[in-house]
Amino acid sequence: MSENIGVVLLNLGGPDSLDAVEPFLYNLFCDPDIINFPGSFLVRKWLAKLISSKRHPRIQEQYKQIGGKSPLKDFTLGQAKLLEEKLNEEFPARVFAAMRYWHPFTEEVLDDLEREGFKKVILLPLYPQFSQATTESSLKEWKKHLKLRDSDIEWKLVEHYYDFPPYIDACVERVNQGLEKFPADSRDAVDILFSAHGTPMKLVREGDPYSGHICETVTAVMKTGGWKNPHHLCFQSKVGPQKWLTPSTPATIADLAKKGSKQMLIVPIAFASDHLETLYEVGIEFRHMAYEAGVEQFEVTEGLNYSEKFIDALAQLATAKAESFAVKSDR
Numbered sequence: 658m659s660e661n662i663g664v665v666l667l668n669l670g671g672p673d674s675l676d677a678v679e680p681f682l683y684n685l686f687c688d689p690d691i692i693n694f695p696g697s698f699l700v701r702k703w704l705a706k707l708i709s710s711k712r713h714p715r716i717q718e719q720y721k722q723i724g725g726k727s728p729l730k731d732f733t734l735g736q737a738k739l740l741e742e743k744l745n746e747e748f749p750a751r752v753f754a755a756m757r758y759w760h761p762f763t764e765e766v767l768d769d770l771e772r773e774g775f776k777k778v779i780l781l782p783l784y785p786q787f788s789q790a791t792t793e794s795s796l797k798e799w800k801k802h803l804k805l806r807d808s809d810i811e812w813k814l815v816e817h818y819y820d821f822p823p824y825i826d827a828c829v830e831r832v833n834q835g836l837e838k839f840p841a842d843s844r845d846a847v848d849i850l851f852s853a854h855g856t857p858m859k860l861v862r863e864g865d866p867y868s869g870h871i872c873e874t875v876t877a878v879m880k881t882g883g884w885k886n887p888h889h890l891c892f893q894s895k896v897g898p899q900k901w902l903t904p905s906t907p908a909t910i911a912d913l914a915k916k917g918s919k920q921m922l923i924v925p926i927a928f929a930s931d932h933l934e935t936l937y938e939v940g941i942e943f944r945h946m947a948y949e950a951g952v953e954q955f956e957v958t959e960g961l962n963y964s965e966k967f968i969d970a971l972a973q974l975a976t977a978k979a980e981s982f983a984v985k986s987d988r
Contacts, residue, residue, distance in 0.1 A: 661749045662982065663775035664975050665766055666737055667782040667795040670756025671727025671932055677759060678717045682709035684758040690794040716933075723936040730756065732930035732962050733783065736971070739963060743972040748979060751775070755795070763798045770810065778812040779978045781971060783929040785824055786870035787817040789860055813978045819870040820877050823970035827961055828874070828926065829882045835922045835958040836884070847920040848887050848913055851875045852939060853927040855892035855901040868902055871927060878926070889913070890926075893943075894934050906939070907946060914950035921947060923957045929967070931960035 672681040685691060686705035720726060733754045741752040751773065755766040770778060780799060784791040796814065803810065818824050832849065839847050853871045861868055875890050891909040892902040904912075910921065923943065925935045940957050947955040961967040 660777060661751060661773075661775060662979050663770050663773075663778040664737075664740065664744065664750055664752045665770075665778055665780050665799075666733055666740070666752065666754045666971075667780055667784070667792070667799075668729065668733050668754060668756055668930075669791065669795075670733075670759035671729035672720065672759060673726050673730055675717050675720060675725055677726075678720060679709050679713035681759045682713055682716065685709075688757070688794055690790050690797070719933060719937045722941060723933065727932050728936070729930055729932040730754075730759070732932075732960070735963060736783070736930070736968065739968045740971050740975070743968055744975060744979075747972075747976055750975070750979070755799070757795050757798060763795075764802045767802055767806065767808065767810075771806075771808065776810060777982050778810050779975050780812055780814045781975055781978075782815065782817075784927075785817065785821075785929065786819040786867050786874065786927055788856060788867035789863075789865050790856060790867075792816065811982075813981060815974045815978060817866075817870060818970065818974055819874045821970060821974065822881075823966065823973055825874070825877045825881050827964045827966035827970055828878045828924075830964065830966055831958040831961065832878065832882055832884070832922070832924055835924065835956050836886075838956045839920055839922070839954060843920060845885055846887075847922050848889065848918045849884070849922050849924060850906065850909060850913075851878075851888065851890045851924045851926040852893050852906045853890065853902075853925075854894050854934060855905070857897075857899045857901055859899060861902065874926060878924075893938060906943060910943060910947050910952070911950055914947065914952050919951070919953040921952055921955050923955070925958065925960065929961050931962060935960055 672678045683705050686708045687702060737752040737754050741750060744750040753766045753769060754761060755763045782792045782795060836844050836847060856867055879888055889909055891904050891906040893906040895901045923939050925939060928935055944955050
């Protein structure tokens with residue numbers, strides 16, 4: 658395989674400064690895969706402007722408590738660098754990062770790919786579980802900009818890897834690291850809460866596979882880890898009045914605390930990297946809630962971030978797609 662291959666990591670992105678919070682939120686709520694109800698196309702931009710203008714002062718305060726910006730861009734670019742180094746042990750590749758709602762946008766990455774002459778590209782989402790609101794939204798953006806510039810780039814997508822054993826191994830490692838923070842004599846009794854980003858039930862009814870993928874990930878992680886701890890799957894980050902996946906993470910924490918749970922390990926299972934939902938929502942907001950409810954030790958696993966096992970999993974996924982390019986070109 659002599660031709661350079663481009664690998665594009667797809668992610669949601671996050672504001673890289675406090676001033677970027679409002680336009681980031683506007684871009685988020687302008688997405689038809691986020692704001693989607695009958696006739697929404699008529700009011701989507703107006704509604705996105707209203708929501709972002711009302712929400713951004715509160716969200717800015719949250720970002721101030723985790724360093725003044727989202728770390729998601731830094732983590733994604735760092736993962737791209739590590740993955741590129743790993744892939745170049747096997748074949749020539751360059752790894753880029755395309756964010757859905759903030760820089761670097763898809764069109765910026767396409768500019769780079771075309772300027773550097775890449776003709777073959779692998780799209781590798783940092784969403785292990787497939788959802789209309791994540792992978793499909795990023796894919797639509799990719800297709801839209803390819804069509805606008807009439808590009809001849811040949812591309813392949815890694816659709817999901819929610820049950821891919823190397824990915825599961827990376828998750829297991831993080832859970833083990835989290836459990837080590839508890840006293841050895843009580844470690845087996847720690848409640849493990851797998852907290853996933855929720856989605857509206859409307860998506861579930863439409864056949865979105867995300868919730869099923871999450872369940873299978875949790876099952877695989879528990880089986881591979883071999884722990885006997887009580888474990889629970891719950892959902893966070895609900896926005897708006899629609900019914901979302903349940904039970905919610907706050908309700909689960911409150912219920913377990915009421916039943917006498919004193920030690921909890923939260924595993925943000927659907928997130929490949931730490932960002933606002935893990936560092937603030939879980940690490941600060943839910944932690945305070947748990948202590949108020951009588952929990953004595955509340956720990957949160959680190960995101961996969963720069964995990965060697967996770968980077969290796971991404972490398973294996975990208976290599977398999979790269980080999981399919983080679984097979985096709987040999988025919």
